[in-house]
Amino acid sequence: MDKTLGQQMLFGGDYNPEQWPENSWESDIQLLQQAHINSATINVFSWALLEPAEGQFDFTKLKKIIKLLTKYNFKIVLATATAALPAWLVRQYPAVGRVNPNGIQQQHGKRHNACPNNPDFQRLASQLVTQLAERFANLPNLAYWHISNEYGGLCYCDNCAQAFRDWLQVRYGDIDTLNSAWNSHFWSHTYTDWIDILPPMRTTDLFSNGKPVLGGAALDYQRFQSDSLLANYTMERDIIRQFDATTPMTTNLMGSQKDLDYFKWAPEMDIISWDNYPSYDTPASYTAMQHDLMFGLKQKPFLLMEQTPNQQNWQPFNALKKPGEVRMFSFQAIAHGANSVQFFQLKQSLSGAEKFHGAIIPHSGQTTGRIFKEIAQLGTDFQQLPASLLDTSKKAQVALVFDWDSFWGLENSIGPTTKLDYVQMVHRYYALFYQAGIAVDLISTDMALIDYDLVLAPKLYAANAQFTAKVSEYVAHGGQFVTTTMAGLTDDHDHIIPGGYPGAFHEVLGLTFDETDALPNEQSVALVDQQTNVLGTGTTLCDLIQVSTAEPLAYYGDSVFYQGTPAVTVNHFGAGKAYYIGTEPDSDFLNKLLINLIPLTQIQEQHNPHVEITTRETTDEAFHFVINTTDQTQPTINPYPGQVDLLSGQTYSEQLTLDPFAVLIFRVKKS
């Protein structure tokens, strides 16, 4: 047999030796080996230990733990330790702490706390990383460099303000161009000097609800802050690359978080890695979408850098993970493209903010507990699987556009309703396909559309000209495109595209409109066909569509003054079709409308929505994952009757009942 997945794949997680006596490190590693753990992420928060005073470095402990891990043949994910500032550093350089949107300077404390544009932070972080790279480049067991940790958060300090001005000068060249881009004449904001530009804060241009006066300025500030943290990443990366030409570098991302435009980050990263922390009530489709977004950043497999082996601690109610649930989450990640299974953390802290966060070695220090056994079982599972799984990838017929500019711009807007949650809206569309067993690729506006049978771009508020043109070309060549209310409205600067909504998509959709009603929470409107048969219900927003070439698929019913106005349309455009959904329909309506736009297999037609069927493949072979995402048994149709499940070694008939959290993996050679 070839190498197993268990031999090849990282199966490990964060280990913080600095929290434990040195004489316990080796026995910890020995315990972890009992669960087949083969790697450790170290040095994430060790700056203060590595550099107890400015310029004084001490790598004794780090060398010792590396030596020990190497002795036990653990792969090492080596962090650069820059994610939390030492206290002395903040004391000596108080401006290194971030300033919050209320203008309050943060002092030493918490983590992820450095202003990205602070020159002292940049200098001292560079020095530390240089020291690390010099010493630890090309270590035999070094699997990855882990740069900083969970980048995120915004800073509003004077250094950022000045760096923002520099960034804007590069972007706009002269101040009149900026005034025009931002519509600065609004409320006498006209800038006559770059020095007058301030970050949009509660003390400057944000209202108490956090929304900006100048949407263009706010959008640019979010782009600038994302770029600033990315510059911190590339600064460390470039230093390490001087010393280590080959070890891949990553930083752990956080799914559909708002602060960073990960599509701009991905090209700078050797491999994507991310931290998956579903809550007790997170839908399986939501977790799946997050994985697909992380896959989508590079359209390549990624590392699952963190998940919890049991309960979290920072959610309101931190339910225990049920028997089999962590295993299910692990295989769900792999099915969606994860090429590692790593945990936070390997040994549970005795004190500090995470002391109630689950770990593989619990507070009891015992390996007899349920969780330790489940992790060990997972390690055993990985011995049953071939390492060649890591060479597979995935590709869907359906694409869903995710766009941070739209995320920011939409949620910055004042009106027409406060009920605009970009991620939830994108997830609604994802979930429809997920529940039908249909794979979806998450893509950026920069990616190619042409290979997809169907492209959805819900709430794509910011529609740059390149994407708009690409959509038109895609549809003209036979593609199917779906978009929704609030889409296509603005250009790159949060300017409404004049000439009637939905601006950019006007032509491809064959419609226009002037008005969008906003319904209060307690109101809804019937969606009807031409004979006024009820097809469904709309809520939240209702566009008053005037079709030109588009054909109505549903109209508003009789509870509103605009009854009979088209609510949902399709436009034949070239060889393809473009759908517009001018309200928030109920899920049944959406389901009927959208699922059949792609050819369905028999399996998909009878799909149990609680069972995931996901495929990773090469040109030669496919791995099909069948996963019960629930704690109940689930009947399902086995798409691979008679095939051997790699985990159990068994075959199954076509009618299948899956145990709670059951996972089957079928390896099928392509004919």
Added chain:
Amino acid sequence: MDKTLGQQMLFGGDYNPEQWPENSWESDIQLLQQAHINSATINVFSWALLEPAEGQFDFTKLKKIIKLLTKYNFKIVLATATAALPAWLVRQYPAVGRVNPNGIQQQHGKRHNACPNNPDFQRLASQLVTQLAERFANLPNLAYWHISNEYGGLCYCDNCAQAFRDWLQVRYGDIDTLNSAWNSHFWSHTYTDWIDILPPMRTTDLFSNGKPVLGGAALDYQRFQSDSLLANYTMERDIIRQFDATTPMTTNLMGSQKDLDYFKWAPEMDIISWDNYPSYDTPASYTAMQHDLMFGLKQKPFLLMEQTPNQQNWQPFNALKKPGEVRMFSFQAIAHGANSVQFFQLKQSLSGAEKFHGAIIPHSGQTTGRIFKEIAQLGTDFQQLPASLLDTSKKAQVALVFDWDSFWGLENSIGPTTKLDYVQMVHRYYALFYQAGIAVDLISTDMALIDYDLVLAPKLYAANAQFTAKVSEYVAHGGQFVTTTMAGLTDDHDHIIPGGYPGAFHEVLGLTFDETDALPNEQSVALVDQQTNVLGTGTTLCDLIQVSTAEPLAYYGDSVFYQGTPAVTVNHFGAGKAYYIGTEPDSDFLNKLLINLIPLTQIQEQHNPHVEITTRETTDEAFHFVINTTDQTQPTINPYPGQVDLLSGQTYSEQLTLDPFAVLIFRVKKS
């Protein structure tokens, strides 16, 4: 025929040319003319353009737009552009920004952002207004000067603190008088030097709920801040008056807002103007009350300076205005005394905080839309009406006292309940009469009572001696006076008037009491007659009344220990009657008690509460407005059967069914 209303009355709104290319201005005006728009409010937020650097003025664009508007014979409402500070000004004079009650200094951003007591703001605003007045006084088409915009908001900076001390020295003369007025010995607040007096802030003397330790100090600070902004207004006014002897001046007010005591502002204004922004769920009676309050400030017609031609954007759910709804709102305003119909805004912004706020020219730039047509129809309507309507006024039998001292004092009080909302309480009483088709005048405590059949002063917490004496005289001479729990309690300094509640109104009401119960949300108490028949229900507060000369009209029922105690009373005092309502009764109870205190017409007895009947008149003739305020058809009795409706040219019989949002106007010569 004489001039039409459409020829004479301002029908226009805000236009912000600085947001548009100059070559589009003329075509915008031409479009607006298609909707019979005849005026524009300009220059509201142009300071940064007019004065791009300190002392450097550039009026080129302003002159150009004025010239264009004049060419098309648009009346101009010319704003003074001081409502939003240029960025350079805040940079050069950082103290010009306001300080919030948490002590945080605001930097450049948003609008309405100048500290009213900042000498640099005063100097620079004066300079700008001087420049404007020099150039634009007595322009042929200048209809009004519009000073600043929507004054409001409080500042807590050091300049304000010092100005407050000066204001207090004028008011109190010596520090012991102030200590006595404020009861400063409370919690060791005794002041020995004026310099120790600080604005009541969260960092000084306000609790985290915003309530003050010293009620007298908080009341004085609110008066002082209202006076400070008023001084900004009169500063600009006086400059303009030096150059322009005749053009009337105004600033756009905001109904029953809390910050400014408009009854002190009104004498300084040539004409009242205000901005009306009802939400989708605002009762018609609430809007009517706001108009009547604005009328009441001078007891004269006013300008409707702003309303939206369609949806707002800053409310949680910005519903579209329904067909006919904007027309209805416009005529409702006129019926209550508006002598203009103006909109915010004429052309919809493409970017900035208001980009989703409705406008007459929408983002599409088209005039084919529903809203443009409705506005044009309204313009046509105005052609059907005689300009003499503008010479009419209105007068009611019933007066409702509105008092900012009571508003402030009541809502500053700690106890007996947190459920004290002054405006809502006043509206409860207004709505009773409104729904019966009975006109109500909103008046201040300074105005004459003698002409009214009934005067209501609900929750008149602050009862100065002059008003108290006037009430006694009014009742003694045959008037009917109604007041409620929490009324009459305090003097001018938020001092309880000793000797038993309700202090000031003790004698005229013929009762006294020591105790007021506060009921939690879930509790209520029956109101019964002497035979314990249930008359209604009381909530929130229950005074334990001891009558002297008053006669009980209702008693508390048996769920409370004070059952049998009078809850509602009437006192025969001289030739009149004074009613006291010692709890919060349900609306049916209130209705039965109060509506019949004035003689009702047959119409009023059978009134449909969803239909407004409002009259404006001169000594010779009357205009009667019959308005369906709802989007449903409404049956009503036509008070003017056989009369011609000016809008439709038709006559109607006595039984009338009004279409949704229908408006009829009957002009009746007085016999």
Added chain:
Amino acid sequence: MDKTLGQQMLFGGDYNPEQWPENSWESDIQLLQQAHINSATINVFSWALLEPAEGQFDFTKLKKIIKLLTKYNFKIVLATATAALPAWLVRQYPAVGRVNPNGIQQQHGKRHNACPNNPDFQRLASQLVTQLAERFANLPNLAYWHISNEYGGLCYCDNCAQAFRDWLQVRYGDIDTLNSAWNSHFWSHTYTDWIDILPPMRTTDLFSNGKPVLGGAALDYQRFQSDSLLANYTMERDIIRQFDATTPMTTNLMGSQKDLDYFKWAPEMDIISWDNYPSYDTPASYTAMQHDLMFGLKQKPFLLMEQTPNQQNWQPFNALKKPGEVRMFSFQAIAHGANSVQFFQLKQSLSGAEKFHGAIIPHSGQTTGRIFKEIAQLGTDFQQLPASLLDTSKKAQVALVFDWDSFWGLENSIGPTTKLDYVQMVHRYYALFYQAGIAVDLISTDMALIDYDLVLAPKLYAANAQFTAKVSEYVAHGGQFVTTTMAGLTDDHDHIIPGGYPGAFHEVLGLTFDETDALPNEQSVALVDQQTNVLGTGTTLCDLIQVSTAEPLAYYGDSVFYQGTPAVTVNHFGAGKAYYIGTEPDSDFLNKLLINLIPLTQIQEQHNPHVEITTRETTDEAFHFVINTTDQTQPTINPYPGQVDLLSGQTYSEQLTLDPFAVLIFRVKKS
């Protein structure tokens, strides 16, 4: 007859002469005498009057009021006036104001506003107290010195930061010991210099929810701040003691407030006093528990320094006290150990934050009102009672441990649930016994257990080694011990005790576990016996108990994966039993489990939960209080049939119906 209680006991309250004209003081005292008031607390907030400028003292008014009170033979409780800073003091020494956890410096305003570690405050307060003590020591009518007022609140200023470092150096000696105690290596917090230690604030190491990164640091900061305010107390106390060798000193405490560890304060106080302010919906058991906690601080009678004679003003709904309710509260206090009945306040303020707070002399100034009569009746009642009541004490069979370290540590923890309210959890256990008529002593972890039949320590999260050992010894010698989920987890530094939960109580409970589930609000779990009969319901938290020597009393039912796991256990340990409750059971379940652990009298078995039966006694005689705590009549069994009630002079049979708020007191000689 001997002296009456009315002659001997303080029956008075706060009087603020500075709020009233001097010529009204004597008549106020005369009025109060009509209600049998015999004492006054004065000088609480007079600093600004006593010292109008630094170093300039004026005691004229204070001497005058003391002279007047002495003339009428009022006992005087003399406050030191340091609880609110004069305005001049904050102006001259701005750092004297506290800094809040957001880093905002407070200026002059409100009260209880001095930084405890500010040297200027300490110096000036010492000077003032020296002046007071020199003048007023050993006054003939001086009953108590009242130091400052309602100590509480935390400060985060630079003075506090430095004092904290000094406090830590004393506690930990060297910085490595501190790093170890705090697990500072977590998130790179390692300290290399004391100067780097900052108070845990929102701008440093607290999250936005107020929870800390380093639990040990937060716990120490709370201890330090409690100690800092205590040092303010002892500073004043020691000055006074130099001049006045005998008069007892106190400060008014506030029940189970969070800021101060009263068990550390109690030894420094001559007598405990406290302020009791139940709301309209406060359970009688909660008030009783508060009294018992205050008694428990020294296990000695205390002063009821404040209660309101009628409604409060600062609660959301300030209901009037019903007829008899204040009398009931007064006797409830005495029953639980109060040796005074004092009110806030004697005369109602006309202005300021407390103007709507009830008082004995109301705003009307009249003595004819209900409340004045009720207070006078209470004074008369006290004439019926013997002064020897003051020599009695109380002692229960059941002890309930209250622990500020656990309070702080538990509520600082992040996870496993946000539903952790320490005081409410302790009250649940108290209420069970209270409702059964069983007295409970509130004790600290330092007190002896050996005399109790049953010791409960719910949620005793912080379990120091001494207490743990004491529990083991207590149970081994035959005691009964009960503890719950979240108990025993941490040591003195908020470090989890390793080796498996529940850490410290592991052995005495005969069980261990690794996992605790957290249930969302909407979930619960059945508690069943071995035959799966349902015994009750658990919520919030579920420990997954593994018994060693313990015996399960209930198991989890079938809605959870851990069904069949023990949820509640008992362990026979030596001669005693230790109970563990691993979830939050419903009250019926708890009741059945716990009440029968002590021998019940027949009375207790049939106890009406709305009737309190409480006893104070000496070795020779007992005073039994029978109190109807409700406004309804209540049937009860009279435990003392045929005995004379001291208040009414009547005897009662065994079946008794108590009037609303009725109080009976039976004095029984012990045989």
